[in-house]
Amino acid sequence: MISKLDIQQASSRVRGISVKTPLIGNTFLNDLWDCEVLLKCEQFQSIGAFKIRGAANFALQLKPEELSRGLVTHSSGNHAQAVSYMAYIMKVKAVIVMPKNSNQQKIKNARKWGAEIVLCEPTIESRIETANAIAKESGCIMIPPFDHEWIVAGQSTAAMEIIAEHNDLDYIITPLGGGGLLAGTSLSARYFSPNTKVIGAEPEEAADGYEGFSSDERVTTVNANTVADGLRTTVGEIPFEIIKSNIHDIWLAQEDQIVEWMYRFWNETKMIVEPSCVVPLVAMHAQKEKLKGKKIAVIITGGNVDFNALP
Amino acid sequence: MISKLDIQQASSRVRGISVKTPLIGNTFLNDLWDCEVLLKCEQFQSIGAFKIRGAANFALQLKPEELSRGLVTHSSGNHAQAVSYMAYIMKVKAVIVMPKNSNQQKIKNARKWGAEIVLCEPTIESRIETANAIAKESGCIMIPPFDHEWIVAGQSTAAMEIIAEHNDLDYIITPLGGGGLLAGTSLSARYFSPNTKVIGAEPEEAADGYEGFSSDERVTTVNANTVADGLRTTVGEIPFEIIKSNIHDIWLAQEDQIVEWMYRFWNETKMIVEPSCVVPLVAMHAQKEKLKGKKIAVIITGGNVDFNALP
Numbered sequence: 001m002i003s004k005l006d007i008q009q010a011s012s013r014v015r016g017i018s019v020k021t022p023l024i025g026n027t028f029l030n031d032l033w034d035c036e037v038l039l040k041c042e043q044f045q046s047i048g049a050f051k052i053r054g055a056a057n058f059a060l061q062l063k064p065e066e067l068s069r070g071l072v073t074h075s076s077g078n079h080a081q082a083v084s085y086m087a088y089i090m091k092v093k094a095v096i097v098m099p100k101n102s103n104q105q106k107i108k109n110a111r112k113w114g115a116e117i118v119l120c121e122p123t124i125e126s127r128i129e130t131a132n133a134i135a136k137e138s139g140c141i142m143i144p145p146f147d148h149e150w151i152v153a154g155q156s157t158a159a160m161e162i163i164a165e166h167n168d169l170d171y172i173i174t175p176l177g178g179g180g181l182l183a184g185t186s187l188s189a190r191y192f193s194p195n196t197k198v199i200g201a202e203p204e205e206a207a208d209g210y211e212g213f214s215s216d217e218r219v220t221t222v223n224a225n226t227v228a229d230g231l232r233t234t235v236g237e238i239p240f241e242i243i244k245s246n247i248h249d250i251w252l253a254q255e256d257q258i259v260e261w262m263y264r265f266w267n268e269t270k271m272i273v274e275p276s277c278v279v280p281l282v283a284m285h286a287q288k289e290k291l292k293g294k295k296i297a298v299i300i301t302g303g304n305v306d307f308n309a310l311p
Numbered sequence: 312m313i314s315k316l317d318i319q320q321a322s323s324r325v326r327g328i329s330v331k332t333p334l335i336g337n338t339f340l341n342d343l344w345d346c347e348v349l350l351k352c353e354q355f356q357s358i359g360a361f362k363i364r365g366a367a368n369f370a371l372q373l374k375p376e377e378l379s380r381g382l383v384t385h386s387s388g389n390h391a392q393a394v395s396y397m398a399y400i401m402k403v404k405a406v407i408v409m410p411k412n413s414n415q416q417k418i419k420n421a422r423k424w425g426a427e428i429v430l431c432e433p434t435i436e437s438r439i440e441t442a443n444a445i446a447k448e449s450g451c452i453m454i455p456p457f458d459h460e461w462i463v464a465g466q467s468t469a470a471m472e473i474i475a476e477h478n479d480l481d482y483i484i485t486p487l488g489g490g491g492l493l494a495g496t497s498l499s500a501r502y503f504s505p506n507t508k509v510i511g512a513e514p515e516e517a518a519d520g521y522e523g524f525s526s527d528e529r530v531t532t533v534n535a536n537t538v539a540d541g542l543r544t545t546v547g548e549i550p551f552e553i554i555k556s557n558i559h560d561i562w563l564a565q566e567d568q569i570v571e572w573m574y575r576f577w578n579e580t581k582m583i584v585e586p587s588c589v590v591p592l593v594a595m596h597a598q599k600e601k602l603k604g605k606k607i608a609v610i611i612t613g614g615n616v617d618f619n620a621l622p
Binding site: 019022024025027043044046048105263266267269270271272273303307 | 336338354355357582583614
């Protein structure tokens with residue numbers, strides 16, 4: 001159970017490592033939906049994504065003896081960079097297991113901070129197995145990508161910053177992949193802005209969260225065939241339990257609109273964002289009658305795009 | 312003579328139309344130059360560029376009788392969008408003269424707010440002649456792009472926002488084209504942060520400002536052959552007089568590094584910026600020994616890139 005105090009402590013703990021990112025309004029979206037949209041720009045974190053929050057909240061709770069053994073994780077993307085960056089800051093080693101078919105930019109970035117990258121087969125089993133073997137052999141501490149209370153509490157700090165600036169939001173909307181961000185956001189709202197409804201957005205082609213939320217039972221496999229590479233994973237056990245009783249709804253994004261919306265968003269907002277970030281926008285567009293007159297924050301999760309392999 | 316009060320009044324006047332844009336730090340630039348860089352993100356204005364500040368400060372000083380006659384201007388780019396947007400807000404007509412070879416995105420955006428676009432030959436003479444003829448015939452009020460005290464005072468408000476947040480800056484750096492932004496910035500610093508040095512940055516291939524500043528005599532022609540399309544114009548008379556006695560220096564950017572730096576900047580900052588915006592960064596990189604240990608704000612002027620004609 002993540003308490004109010006856990007979230008407040010996480011906010012203090014990560015400050016200085018994660019940046020208090022700006023909330024930026026956008027005339028185009030306001031006019032399009034006749035509402036007020038604020039974009040929480042997590043792509044402006046040092047690693048270009050919100051994942052630094054969870055990784056920082058985890059790494060900073062390790063004992064010196066644990067830390068000195070180094071960090072290990074498996075990730076296809078932004079969590080890899082987050083753990084690599086934390087190890088760099090804390091001057092310990094990091095080993096990151098990444099699937100062979102990862103976005104080249106994300107591999108390059110993880111390497112930039114000095115982590116050792118171990119490539120594995122592009123299956124979740126291979127990732128976990130490889131990372132566990134490394135942890136066992138080397139004694140490195142595993143920092144899980146989302147299925148841990150420390151990670152969820154860390155991710156909740158983005159919504160804490162939003163709520164500190166605006167305590168009158170109708171909605172906060174985040175993408176839903178492993179569920180760390182959505183779960184954390186839903187707890188921040190529950191404790192500190194109970195009138196704000198929290199919505200998750202998922203690609204139709206990776207709708208395990210939607211199905212789980214609808215049936216009240218977590219779906220543990222998904223044949224994710226979405227361009228939104230950050231959202232291909234299934235929702236974790238701990239995030240699912242939190243999400244199920246704290247969010248208002250999950251909205252789906254039509255797959256064939258994601259890429260088109262990404263470029264539209266780049267053009268209208270001058271922000272480089274990943275396909276995963278526009279999943280909430282595509283989903284919102286399909287629900288636009290619900291947005292009219294509302295004040296809404298959308299968490300823009302990251303901007304680590306591989307310019308050499310644009311969709 | 313633009314006074315302290317003129318600038319304070321401009322700041323109050325434009326508020327609500329121009330956005331108080333965020334100042335965003337960036338680890339990549341900090342590490343590269345061993346200093347603290349803050350990016351003033353004018354690309355997040357509604358029109359995607361700082362030019363709204365000057366146009367707003369001008370239009371809001373017109374008498375109702377003048378306003379009702381409509382607005383006219385000539386511009387190859389962001390000023391066109393600024394005037395078009397002001398006319399839209401104030402519910403009057405706008406006629407914008409744009410050279411035939413303008414960036415298609417900027418033409419499209421100017422049209423988006425309802426302005427009538429008149430295309431002309433791509434020479435400064437044709438632009439001015441066409442716009443003057445329209446003003447004479449229709450009675451529309453001409454809003455000049457930079458060579459007017461109201462425009463300079465309007466552009467000064469970006470630096471006012473920077474200084475309000477940080478009164479201990481060593482440098483503020485802006486690109487130099489027509490000179491409205493640099494002149495306005497230099498006045499804001501002179502009046503409100505006198506220890507901050509203001510630097511202009513120009514492409515080597517459009518260095519009329521640099522030559523004029525060095526010789527103390529304005530250069531009125533330039534064979535501008537730079538990819539930084541916003542900086543191809545020569546410095547105006549009014550801006551030149553202000554710049555000459557209020558800035559610290561002008562630094563030049565090597566032409567062949569501008570495009571490479573633009574993509575590097577996109578990748579490292581997740582911001583879409585025009586080639587003109589990276590001219591300060593290229594110029595700073597060449598002067599990096601002067602930046603060490605300093606606190607520096609860079610005004611990022613706009614993000615209206617034509618994705619179908621990327622350099």
